[in-house]
Amino acid sequence: MDTLANLGLYGLGTMGSALALNILDNGFALHVANRSKDATDAFATEATEASLADKLTTHGSLADMARNMPAPRAIILMIPAGKPVETAIEDLCDLLEPGDTIIDAGNTDFHDTRRRTAYVEGRGLTFIGMGVSGGEEGARNGPSIMVGGTPDAWSGIRPVIEAIAAKFEDAPCADHLGPDGAGHFVKTVHNGIEYADMQMITELYGMMRYGQGMEPAAIGARFESWDTGALKSYLVEITGKVLQATDSKTGKPAVDVILDKAGQKGTGRWTLIEALRLGQSASSIEAAVAARSWSSEKETRVAGEEILAGTRNAVELGEADYADALLAARIIAYAQGFRLLSAASDEYEWSLDFARIAEIWRAGCIIRSSLLDDISAAFRGDMPHGQLVFAPAFADRLSKTVPALRRVVAAAALGGHPIPALASALSFIDTFAMARGLTDLIQGQRDFFGMHGFERLDDGSTGQHGPWWE
Ligand SMILES: NC(=O)C1=CN([C@@H]2O[C@H](COP(=O)(O)OP(=O)(O)OC[C@H]3O[C@@H](n4cnc5c(N)ncnc54)[C@H](OP(=O)(O)O)[C@@H]3O)[C@@H](O)[C@H]2O)C=CC1
Numbered sequence: 001m002d003t004l005a006n007l008g009l010y011g012l013g014t015m016g017s018a019l020a021l022n023i024l025d026n027g028f029a030l031h032v033a034n035r036s037k038d039a040t041d042a043f044a045t046e047a048t049e050a051s052l053a054d055k056l057t058t059h060g061s062l063a064d065m066a067r068n069m070p071a072p073r074a075i076i077l078m079i080p081a082g083k084p085v086e087t088a089i090e091d092l093c094d095l096l097e098p099g100d101t102i103i104d105a106g107n108t109d110f111h112d113t114r115r116r117t118a119y120v121e122g123r124g125l126t127f128i129g130m131g132v133s134g135g136e137e138g139a140r141n142g143p144s145i146m147v148g149g150t151p152d153a154w155s156g157i158r159p160v161i162e163a164i165a166a167k168f169e170d171a172p173c174a175d176h177l178g179p180d181g182a183g184h185f186v187k188t189v190h191n192g193i194e195y196a197d198m199q200m201i202t203e204l205y206g207m208m209r210y211g212q213g214m215e216p217a218a219i220g221a222r223f224e225s226w227d228t229g230a231l232k233s234y235l236v237e238i239t240g241k242v243l244q245a246t247d248s249k250t251g252k253p254a255v256d257v258i259l260d261k262a263g264q265k266g267t268g269r270w271t272l273i274e275a276l277r278l279g280q281s282a283s284s285i286e287a288a289v290a291a292r293s294w295s296s297e298k299e300t301r302v303a304g305e306e307i308l309a310g311t312r313n314a315v316e317l318g319e320a321d322y323a324d325a326l327l328a329a330r331i332i333a334y335a336q337g338f339r340l341l342s343a344a345s346d347e348y349e350w351s352l353d354f355a356r357i358a359e360i361w362r363a364g365c366i367i368r369s370s371l372l373d374d375i376s377a378a379f380r381g382d383m384p385h386g387q388l389v390f391a392p393a394f395a396d397r398l399s400k401t402v403p404a405l406r407r408v409v410a411a412a413a414l415g416g417h418p419i420p421a422l423a424s425a426l427s428f429i430d431t432f433a434m435a436r437g438l439t440d441l442i443q444g445q446r447d448f449f450g451m452h453g454f455e456r457l458d459d460g461s462t463g464q465h466g467p468w469w470e
């Protein structure tokens with residue numbers, strides 16, 4: 001596909017309207033439609049006020065848009081995953097013709113993307129599964145974009161995608177990562193890492209707040225100062241801002257008026273499900289998903305505080321302990337995410353380029369951080385056993401920061417502060433720092449109850465049984 005297709009975008013919610021303005025701002029003509037007409041009208045007004053309406057055409061429905069756009073058409077869907085996307089694709093398959101492209105730019109389970117790619121391409125159309133990260137601000141001013149599809153499909157949309165993407169040192173943070181579900185899977189793992197990073201930040205906030213009696217604004221100021229050093233990242237930056245914000249209605253810190261139940265739309269869970277399917281474990285991501293799920297049981301926790309006599313005792317730690325612990329745990333969360341990408345790349349034969357993925361995450365996306373430059377360099381350099389935590393630059397950083405993570409985990413455990421993600425990150429690194437592990441005993445137990453057999457260390461013979469029944 002060499003001609004740039006006529007662009008359409010369906011779904012003018014938070015992400016769709018911001019992305020549409022970005023596309024128009026970059027000089028491309030755009031057709032738009034939305035399920036409810038109000039949003040289309042509101043968008044047309046917004047585009048007019050921003051002097052971006054001269055290349056905009058609005059339509060009353062997806063079908064109207066598809067019918068009235070000149071071919072070749074590339075229609076971007078920016079709507080919730082699942083049934084809405086399924087229905088839109090079904091409808092478009094009946095309205096579009098060979099040479100046209102459907103782009104699912106929402107957060108979709110990559111298994112659905114693989115299935116839909118086969119289905120849509122079987123109907124003679126082109127399908128692209130495209131992960132977009134950066135929230136509303138990123139979508140408007142430049143997100144990180146992870147594309148899955150054929151090289152031909154990519155070449156057809158590349159000029160638009162590279163124009164609207166975030167730039168890191170002038171290079172677009174967008175690329176074609178592989179066929180079918182590759183783009184959506186990389187976005188899903190991006191979100192898994194996002195969950196882990198947010199959870200680890202939150203655990204440290206909890207210790208400073210309830211273990212050291214610091215006020216949210218003071219903790220926020222700490223995060224703000226960390227955003228200039230090794231922890232420089234979007235999530236640390238916004239944490240500083242959230243913690244320093246005041247609720248105008250009550251005058252209280254804004255966090256203190258927010259119900260402590262975390263929402264989740266599915267990407268963290270999808271990351272875990274796939275990790276388990278691939279025989280992997282991304283334990284810090286798993287801990288973060290679990291923490292969000294447990295948080296939703298507010299009533300149980302209210303009862304539990306009384307029944308279990310929950311206490312949160314004082315902890316004594318310096319600021320550097322918290323900062324170094326976060327750096328160590330963040331490196332481990334990224335490492336677990338990349339291990340999962342590697343396992344999926346092998347399983348689905350995607351040939352993912354991990355250095356490139358780290359590069360396109362350096363700007364525009366929610367997990368952008370100064371570490372990603374070093375991660376891409378590590379993947380291009382010497383990486384023993386393909387493990388990020390073994391790359392010399394990261395092994396060195398871990399040797400300097402894991403002691404602080406250990407102090408933080410120990411203090412949290414003694415003080416009764418829940419730290420599922422930090423603790424699991426530490427156990428990951430401790431496990432991989434031990435040549436002789438503990439599963440000799442597991443193998444013994446399995447053999448005892450199920451005659452499962454084990455391999456002997458001394459002569460390598462397999463299917464061996466222990467002396468349990470002698
Ligand atoms: N918000 C974020 O930070 C990010 C979101 N995403 C993904 O982008 C996609 C859109 O999210 P977001 O913009 O936040 O969501 P919003 O809730 O802001 O907007 C949802 C949009 O989808 C439309 N929609 C909802 N249900 C249907 C349906 N059954 N059929 C057709 N259209 C429907 C809505 O139309 P109507 O106006 O009629 O309700 C609206 O235009 C999702 O896949 C999300 O996971 C990806 C990255 C970041």
Ligand SMILES: O=C(CO)[C@H](O)[C@H](O)COP(=O)(O)O
Pocket residue numbers: 107133134135191194263264265266267268366
């Ligand atoms: O993709 C995103 C950010 O990268 C979306 O904001 C997504 O909704 C975040 O996931 P959740 O809603 O489960 O926290």
